[in-house]
Amino acid sequence: METLGAVLRIVAAKQTVPGALLPILHEIQEEFGYIPPESVPLIARELNLSRAEVHGVITYYHHFRQAPPGRHVVRVCCAEACQAVGGEALAEHARVRLEGSDLTLEPVYCLGLCAMGPALQIDERTLHAHVTPEKFDALIDALGADR
Ligand code: FES
Structure with missing residues (x-):
């Protein structure tokens, strides 16, 4: 219940800000590293929104995690300019390399x-x-990822 107490404090501090949901979610993720699922009903109730609305925002933004992150978080750019110079292959390489590791x-x-x-x-x-696949592997090796 410690989690919900902290969530409630965050919500209470920002509740009256216009468009409070996003800043609240950002702060919760900053605090816990993700949005604990049990906090969704509480956020919805306090902001007078439906659970589906809160859940919809969490799932819409890639930024919000619904589970605790791994020991390190590796973010690969999937936008157009990077995709045009090998980003897609890098993302696939990263997916295979990090599968089952303790990195997110x-x-x-x-x-x-x-x-x-x-x-x-x-x-x-x-x-x-x-970042080439080889450079990626060297970076991951330096993090000491568990396989
Ligand atoms: S950093 Fe801008 S497209 Fe990848």
């Missing part, structure tokens, strides 16, 4: 490195440009 793979739609694709980001901190 997520798509992202532009990291601002469009002229230096394919691009990826690790843990919302480190950006990497011109």
Whole structure:
């Protein structure tokens, strides 16, 4: 119930802000690393929305996770400029390489490195440009991923 208490505090602090749902969801994910499913009914009740509406927003935005992330989050750019220079192959390589690992793979739609694709980001901190499958493997090896 500690989780719901924290969620309630976050909701209460932002409830009166216009369009409160998105900032609330962002803060919940910042706090927990994902949106705990049990928080959805509470958010809906407090904002006077249906559960389906809240769930719809969570699933619409790729940014929101519905399960706790792995030890690291690897985001591969799937937007057009990166796709045009090998991003698709990189995303597939990443999917195969990280399957069953303790890392989370997520798509992202532009990291601002469009002229230096394919691009990826690790843990919302480190950006990497011109990522080939070989470079990807070296980056993952450096993270010490469990297989
Ligand atoms: S399209 Fe990939 S960084 Fe912009």
